[in-house]
Amino acid sequence: MENLKNDCHVLLVTFPGQGHINPSLQFAKKLVNLGIKVTFSTSLTAFNRISKLPNIEGLSFTPFSDGYDGKFKGSLDEIESFYSSLVSHGSEFVTQIIESRAAEGRPFKRVIYTTLMAWVGIVAKGINIPSTFFWIQPATVLDIYYYCFTDYADCFKNCSEDQVVDLPGLPRLSPRDFPSFVFTDVNSKALRNLTMVGIGPSIPSAFLDGNDPLDKSFRADLRWSSENYMDWLDTMTKESVIYIAFGSYSEISSQLMEEIGQGLIKCGRPFLWVIREEKEGGYPEEKLTCKEELEKQEKIMRWCSQVEVLQHPSLGCFLTHCGWNSTLESLSFGMPIVACPLWTDQGCNAKLIQDVWKIGVRVNASEEGVVERDEFKRCMDIVMEHGEKREELKKNAKKWKDLAKEAMKENGSSNDKIIELPGLPPLSPIDFPSFVFDNVECNNWAAESIKSQIDILNSEENPKILVNTFDDLEFDALRILKNVTMIGIGPSIPSIFLDDNSFRADMIEISSKNYMNWLDLMTKGSVIYVAFGSYIETSSQLMEEIGQGLLKCGRPFLWVTREGPNEEKLTCKDELEKQGKLVSWCSQVEVLKHPSVGCFLTHCGWNSTLESIASGVPIVACPIWNDQLCNAKLIQDVWKNGVRVNTSDRGIAKRDEFERCIEIVMGSGKEGEKLKRNAKKWSDLSKKAMKENGSSTVNLKTYAYEFLLGGS
Structure with a gap:
């Protein structure tokens, strides 16, 4: 030093x-x-x-x-x-x-x-x-953000369904690489005035036809909840239940809750109401004067899987705050809406719901700005009671559901936007980082932060950006932006090639390292390592498909499951424990450098990607969101040190696909050998960069x- x-x-x-x-x-x-x-x-x-x-x-x-x-x-x-x-x-x-x-x-x-x-x-x-x-992400991802917010913003504007946009020197992006939040048929008029392309709805199973009962959600839910509400819904008659939910962070007043509760009692219909726990730890429904009456006809949940609820046949109406995600999910499942907007874009969304798409009714507030119980009852009765108005709403809801499904088909409007950006490898729509479009309720903060960062860079004279990558890995991507200088100083990870594993800060404690003893018993290159990062909570369906895929492979594995409730839902858990090892957490750098590990099934977070590259371990890429989509593209098509799982036409990666990809990487065929050679090449180059x-x-x-x- x-x-x-x-x-x-x-x-x-x-x-x-x-x-x-x-x-x-x-x-x-x-x-x-x-x-x-x-x-x-x-x-x-x-x-x-x-x-x-x-x-x-x-x-x-x-x-x-x-x-x-x-x-x-x-x-x-x-x-x-x-x-x-x-x-x-x-x-x-x-x-x-x-x-x-x-x-x-x-x-x-x-x-x-x-x-x-x-x-x-x-x-x-x-x-x-x-x-x-x-x-701290790839230079390629920063290039994409920079183009989207500056010079090439117009390339995402006014794309017709059959238009292909080619920009000099940039890779082509395929439909499966583009994270999508809006689809053209719903918002085409509005999109004409914005620098974005309609490529959604990007929601779990939004184009479901109901034929596959396992097709629930392909998403990363970080809240856990009991699933007994689904059993309760199974006991209800078709289209009889009112579903009430006001999003993940909207705070509703005790007065509004009281009026909703009294309105539900007046309706006399069964309902499922999501009431989140207060920040201080209290339960808002305890303040309701009608709590005992409500409990006779309803079910209150702290949280639920909204896409599973909305596709349940017992649902007949969705009383919602009209957040864009909730609106798209309801629209895509053909669910009529009672709109009760609170703030931000919700008022505009409610206008679209009632007057443009005509799939719901909007509650009217009194002169004091309060929506009263009789108004809630009026609107819910319009939507739930059999009559001309309900049939019109259901007919329109089905129309938009069909359009949503059509938009996401192979040749639909959301899947044919091919964009090339200077200096980048060909990227398909699903390769774009999921914050590229900023009109998604849960991602506004990230898009605004990134746009603010780019504005700062543009205000500086020849700004320098330190990037967690290295020259050989992203040579062109580090150099294609004219107005900024990107400096590759990575991989900024624990120096696994210098035996420096300890200089990090784990926010999840490792209780035992007996997994290392287990790895010592395995033969060289025989173990599949499976991990999806520190924040991503994989759905129970995805975990089941991974588990079944591992069983079909018949190879030993080390799987970091983080002891969530979804692990306990695995129908194949007993079989898995006979074949491999399930752990709540581990030291990833130690595992990846162990000679027994021959494959890494990962969500493609940038740290995990760099650690795998530095270790020379081939990858099976299963991206979930954010930059992971672009990282998976680079892994498969640019660096060629891994394969990416393909999803079905319903957006789900199936067990047979996991087996196929793992066998490509782990098998002794030509493709697997090529992946191993490329993985070693990038490992050598990463070590060279840090000498x-x-x-x-x-x-x-x-x-x-x-x-x-x-x-x-």
């Missing part, structure tokens, strides 16, 4: 997620090794969960408040409100950290911040301290000496 220079001290601020913290810690260690002091800062929500902090001279830790300070449970359902709190509280506390250090005569020379933390750059600029953006004179080491030293040790 070079001598630490007291006058060179940087503040490194990272988003409070496992996938952000670990590469940032590795990056911090590299800076310290160059003689630069680093203060590492993330919010208390993540900091308080780190079981053991790395201890190294020159690295200190200063967490800041995000307003939740440990109460955020990591659910995507709360992420937007959490992120808003993170920005508002974090801006104040990060400012205090910077100013207090300056007042002590030990100012930071520069602030470095990670993906989704654009507000840190704004804070730094406001107090005249230089900053650098550290992008003393390797590209990433040289790049980081050049940056450090120019901007930290000797420059501005």
